[in-house]
Amino acid sequence: MKVTIVGAGNVGATCVDAIAHRRIASEIVVVDIKEGFAEGKAMDIMQTQTTLGFNTKVVGSTNDYSKTAGSDVVVITSGIPRKPGMTREELIGINAGIVKGVAEQLLAHSPNAIVVVVSNPMDTMTYLTLKATGLPKNRIIGMGGALDSSRFKYFLSQAMDKPANDIQGMVIGGHGDTTMIPLTRLASYNGVPVSQFLSEEALAKVAADTMVGGATLTGLLGTSAWYAPGASVAYLVDAILNDQKKMIPCSVLLEGEYGQDDICMGVPCIIGKNGVEQIVDIALNDAEKALFAKSADAVRAMNGDLKSILG
Numbered sequence: 001m002k003v004t005i006v007g008a009g010n011v012g013a014t015c016v017d018a019i020a021h022r023r024i025a026s027e028i029v030v031v032d033i034k035e036g037f038a039e040g041k042a043m044d045i046m047q048t049q050t051t052l053g054f055n056t057k058v059v060g061s062t063n064d065y066s067k068t069a070g071s072d073v074v075v076i077t078s079g080i081p082r083k084p085g086m087t088r089e090e091l092i093g094i095n096a097g098i099v100k101g102v103a104e105q106l107l108a109h110s111p112n113a114i115v116v117v118v119s120n121p122m123d124t125m126t127y128l129t130l131k132a133t134g135l136p137k138n139r140i141i142g143m144g145g146a147l148d149s150s151r152f153k154y155f156l157s158q159a160m161d162k163p164a165n166d167i168q169g170m171v172i173g174g175h176g177d178t179t180m181i182p183l184t185r186l187a188s189y190n191g192v193p194v195s196q197f198l199s200e201e202a203l204a205k206v207a208a209d210t211m212v213g214g215a216t217l218t219g220l221l222g223t224s225a226w227y228a229p230g231a232s233v234a235y236l237v238d239a240i241l242n243d244q245k246k247m248i249p250c251s252v253l254l255e256g257e258y259g260q261d262d263i264c265m266g267v268p269c270i271i272g273k274n275g276v277e278q279i280v281d282i283a284l285n286d287a288e289k290a291l292f293a294k295s296a297d298a299v300r301a302m303n304g305d306l307k308s309i310l311g
């Protein structure tokens with residue numbers, strides 16, 4: 001199986017590394033616009049083959065998409081990250097043009113690929129990719145919910161002092177500081193509701209910490225995070241390549257689900273070899289429904305800005 005990652009920066013290179021370690025692809029091509037950068041990252045990662053014991057071939061390319069031909073999955077991480085104090089939404093002006101151009105070049109060489117969108121603001125970049133390429137909705141997947149859910153489980157495990165791998169939970173909604181919705185009501189410690197272990201106040205703090213999880217790391221690091229984002233992409237790509245039918249919250253086109261139309265937002269999806277194989281329409285309570293509708297309003301407003309940006 002062949003995977004292409006566009007963007008050899010912090011997130012892109014970590015995606016390559018994490019996918020190579022999972023031993024799920026025969027070849028990974030990494031593309032960047034910066035001369036020699038992707039080639040350098042590819043060579044560095046290839047020089048870990050013998051110490052880490054994987055056989056995936058990693059190839060770097062400076063903007064030559066012919067090397068990406070025939071990819072099964074392509075991942076778009078190209079674009080600028082935010083700096084401390086910024087929101088993801090502020091990146092739209094620069095990233096929209098980058099993502100559109102990259103998506104067109106990728107599909108010219110890999111017309112059957114499943115596209116994973118990572119660049120921010122991710123829900124709007126996913127919607128843009130869908131509109132610009134005209135691909136069926138099952139083949140355009142925005143990655144945000146997998147990451148936000150892993151952060152949610154981390155904060156729950158810290159608050160409960162229990163192992164993160166025994167915690168189940170999902171974050172839906174937009175991938176934004178104020179738009180994501182950690183589903184505390186449905187989170188569990190091996191099936192037991194987390195409300196049995198944490199007070200309402202403690203759960204509210206976990207939800208709040210999860211929502212600003214990316215902003216907190218941006219403040220600490222001076223740029224946004226990459227280890228958990230790269231690992232989340234690899235987790236999603238594994239589910240596609242190995243047809244795992246995992247339920248992963250992803251940003252996908254909604255056509256009536258969750259009361260929304262013509263918008264890409266995070267909802268639980270069954271992910272397999274066809275990409276998004278099913279949207280799981282879970283029964284939200286009234287408060288969660290209201291949060292979802294508010295989140296959709298914000299994402300839709302951002303999508304509206306695409307018209308003026310792209311002409």
Ligand SMILES: NC(=O)C1=CN([C@@H]2O[C@H](COP(=O)(O)OP(=O)(O)OC[C@H]3O[C@@H](n4cnc5c(N)ncnc54)[C@H](O)[C@@H]3O)[C@@H](O)[C@H]2O)C=CC1
Nearest residue numbers: 007009010011032033078079080081118119120122143229
């Ligand atoms: N959806 C999510 O959960 C997450 C999204 N992100 C987003 O991912 C994006 C990348 O973040 P980082 O890797 O930290 O940034 P970075 O600055 O380290 O890397 C971005 C790379 O994209 C390259 N690039 C720019 N224009 C390009 C083009 N037209 N073609 C090919 N390559 C191009 C740059 O040369 C650079 O190497 C940002 O927009 C960030 O906000 C980051 C983390 C999580």
Ligand SMILES: O=C([O-])CC(=O)C(=O)O
Nearest residue numbers: 082088120214215224225
């Ligand atoms: O916070 C950011 O800007 C990058 C991102 O989407 C995340 O780490 O969740």
